[in-house]
């Protein structure tokens with residue numbers, strides 16, 4: 001039984017570890033760049049991208065083996081055949097938790113412990129997570145209601161590839177200028 | 190005392206969480222791209238990059254508050270004023286641990302539990318970590334011995350910006366063609 005196995009736990013730890021390695025190497029690349037060692041920065045950057053690939057492989061295995069639902073580090077349970085809308089709802093859920101619960105608490109604790117700069121970082125970033133939450137929720141809703149490419153409130157659409165502006169309540173299936181597909185169209189504001 | 194505070198632990202948890210969010214959103218962007226929703230992919234990608242920034246802020250705070258040494262998730266202790274060589278040694282240390290210890294054990298456990306595909310992923314990725322380890326070690330050694338831009342064994346250098354080839358045992362301080370600094374030069378093989 002995979003769900004109670006040590007292996008499942010190890011895959012989750014490996015995903016967490018690779019994710020942190022990716023970020024540490026990205027940060028190291030910036031440091032190398034600042035000290036003018038551009039070729040060292042390149043090595044850190046492509047290695048960071050390899051850690052992304054490692055994390056991704058472990059993530060896929062977790063989903064593949066679980067078949068049903070998994071829960072990585074407080075994420076909303078997702079299943080193997082998750083749709084984009086479900087991915088967005090999972091992301092929304094995590095952002096909401098960070099905003100409403102986790103970072104608020106972390107900030108309060110830092111304040112109580114007298115680490116005011118840290119408290120302020122937690123509070124400020126919590127606000128940004130709220131914006132992430134709202135953005136993901138709005139997107140998920142549009143995908144669920146099939147209004148991402150069709151909306152009563154939109155009158156013009158822009159092809160983000162070539163800039164063509166289309167008038168109408170629906171994005172065209174294909175851009176008449178650059179022939180790129182509907183996926184490139186955004187409501188024009 | 191920061192080193193025994195709950196806040197230090199929270200910063201480490203926040204770094205881990207943001208790192209995983211960055212990877213989850215990068216994976217989601219690939220999924221969006223595969224389903225032809227390029228503008229949704231864009232949103233996931235720039236949000237992933239914002240999570241990188243969040244992780245980085247927490248990482249900086251950890252280093253700033255610790256002053257002395259910190260240990261994030263099994264990394265080699267690094268201090269606030271770490272040099273590039275120290276960063277590389279820390280990276281080498283983590284890769285070595287993954288290769289020699291962590292992923293070997295994870296692979297063995299997966300085999301014992303009968304999850305052969307997972308075991309094989311752990312073993313294969315362990316081998317790649319060994320390559321990472323060796324690459325980081327070689328770089329660190331060159332920085333420590335000041336042989337990154339000067340070596341008895343190198344006779345030509347390439348400017349990675351413009352391709353100019355310089356002959357000699359040392360990389361030039363500045364590329365005579367594109368005026369880019371020494372940091373762009375690599376030994377030419």
Ligand code: FEO
Pocket residue numbers: 018021050051054284287317318321
């Ligand atoms: Fe996937 O750690 Fe080099």
Ligand code: FEO
Pocket residue numbers: 095098128129132207210239240243
């Ligand atoms: Fe939107 O998590 Fe930093």
